[in-house]
Amino acid sequence: MENQVILNSQQVELTINRLCHQLIENHGDFSDSILIGLQPRGINVVTRLKTHLEEILGKEIVCGNLDITFYRDDFRRREKPLIPSATNINFSIENKNIVLVDDVLFTGRTIRSGMEALLAFGRPKRVELLTMIDRRFRRHLPIQADYVGKTVDTMISERVSVEWKEIEGEDKVLLYTQEANG
Amino acid sequence: MDNLSVEHLIGIRDLTKADIELIFSTADSFKEVINRPIKKVPSLRDITIANLFFENSTRTKLSFELAEKRLSADVVNFSASGSSVSKGETLVDTVNNILSMKVDMVVMRHPNPGAAKFLSDRIGARVVNAGDGTHEHPTQALLDAFTIREKLGTLEGKKVVIVGDILHSRVALSNILCLQKLGAEVMVCGPTTLIPKHIDKLGVKVSHNLRHALEWCDVANMLRIQLERQDIKYFPSLREYSMLFGLNKEILDSLTKEIIVMHPGPINRGVEITSDVADSKQSLILQQVENGVAIRMAVIYLLAAKIERH
Numbered sequence: 001m002e003n004q005v006i007l008n009s010q011q012v013e014l015t016i017n018r019l020c021h022q023l024i025e026n027h028g029d030f031s032d033s034i035l036i037g038l039q040p041r042g043i044n045v046v047t048r049l050k051t052h053l054e055e056i057l058g059k060e061i062v063c064g065n066l067d068i069t070f071y072r073d074d075f076r077r078r079e080k081p082l083i084p085s086a087t088n089i090n091f092s093i094e095n096k097n098i099v100l101v102d103d104v105l106f107t108g109r110t111i112r113s114g115m116e117a118l119l120a121f122g123r124p125k126r127v128e129l130l131t132m133i134d135r136r137f138r139r140h141l142p143i144q145a146d147y148v149g150k151t152v153d154t155m156i157s158e159r160v161s162v163e164w165k166e167i168e169g170e171d172k173v174l175l176y177t178q179e180a181n182g
Numbered sequence: 183m184d185n186l187s188v189e190h191l192i193g194i195r196d197l198t199k200a201d202i203e204l205i206f207s208t209a210d211s212f213k214e215v216i217n218r219p220i221k222k223v224p225s226l227r228d229i230t231i232a233n234l235f236f237e238n239s240t241r242t243k244l245s246f247e248l249a250e251k252r253l254s255a256d257v258v259n260f261s262a263s264g265s266s267v268s269k270g271e272t273l274v275d276t277v278n279n280i281l282s283m284k285v286d287m288v289v290m291r292h293p294n295p296g297a298a299k300f301l302s303d304r305i306g307a308r309v310v311n312a313g314d315g316t317h318e319h320p321t322q323a324l325l326d327a328f329t330i331r332e333k334l335g336t337l338e339g340k341k342v343v344i345v346g347d348i349l350h351s352r353v354a355l356s357n358i359l360c361l362q363k364l365g366a367e368v369m370v371c372g373p374t375t376l377i378p379k380h381i382d383k384l385g386v387k388v389s390h391n392l393r394h395a396l397e398w399c400d401v402a403n404m405l406r407i408q409l410e411r412q413d414i415k416y417f418p419s420l421r422e423y424s425m426l427f428g429l430n431k432e433i434l435d436s437l438t439k440e441i442i443v444m445h446p447g448p449i450n451r452g453v454e455i456t457s458d459v460a461d462s463k464q465s466l467i468l469q470q471v472e473n474g475v476a477i478r479m480a481v482i483y484l485l486a487a488k489i490e491r492h
Contacts, residue, residue: 070215070223070225071223075226075486082487083207083208120218120222120223121219122219
């Protein structure tokens, strides 16, 4: 696998900053809005957005984690059972504006499961989608993001990885390409 | 470790420690699910499960049925009374007839020890043992251990005493095996006639003195006297049993430390446990029932993951 940097750490910083301002344009002071990260990697995006938004707005932003394992449509179509991560939504989402957050939007199946999982907690007023990377033209379902960090054109065999300073040691987005032997 | 090592859940004997830990971590997630406003996930919507109860049950049957429905499986129920079993049909014939209706998993309770194993060797569906005679009742042992783990943080090094009719209890055998696999020490306590000979070969301590056993333990699991399985008299009277082996508030309060009290149900109030103890803060009886659904969801989910896609 060869890799290519799509966003470096400075660009990641700029992108997060821009996404925060776009969110504020639509959600004002976030008094009725909640960010919900999709497990496992969406929560890293939420953590970063939360820090920036709190700096800008000077108040606490309500955030949650949502695990979608039990809502996936590929149960028993994989070799191994799907092992869940933690869900942490200990507030009411009734009548709130929810922003679902994930790192990479690819086929849209995760987001479909995410919406179904989210609705088990109540009836939000509105649900939006934020993604760091949008792999366009690769959707299996009619799902589009409201806020996009960067749009990329990719092959199905390629893989996009969003990495974070706290976990991998550096903020960057990489595109892994299969070598041309097969 | 992200897959069970077994195809069926026949007994705790077949499970590894890693299997039990996988079931517990999955049950943690399901416990969160069943406390949501909508207590249902769509994971098993293409799975059909038959609950075959050849013996009476309230809690276990309801608990399995709820677990299955909360996983979105299709459920059919069968109980022996009012069925063709009374017309002389064999177990394998009964089950095969049900399986021809395209059932993927069978949850069975049966009065004969070994019935679940017998069935799993002969049919294509996954089998979950919901109690086979005096042999095993694996999901009960799992939910008991899960409840202790939730309360005390770990099973490692904890002392658990099982009090009562050990001889006729499938809960006792499954509990002993499960607790030991998780690193707990186990003692059994009861009248000599209700403790099987050679039970110490399983590595458990034996006591015939309730106070002595309670002073030793962190957790007391009180079992019911299974009068329906006793063909002869094993003790003079229920009143005498209750005086010697019944847990009451007086003895509980006189202990040097606070212990946890459990009971797999159904409770015979005033026999093995008095009402004030069963309803006390030290009692985890209702938590056991709540955790039962989460544990059964985890077991069914993990076994269903191993069913081949048609």
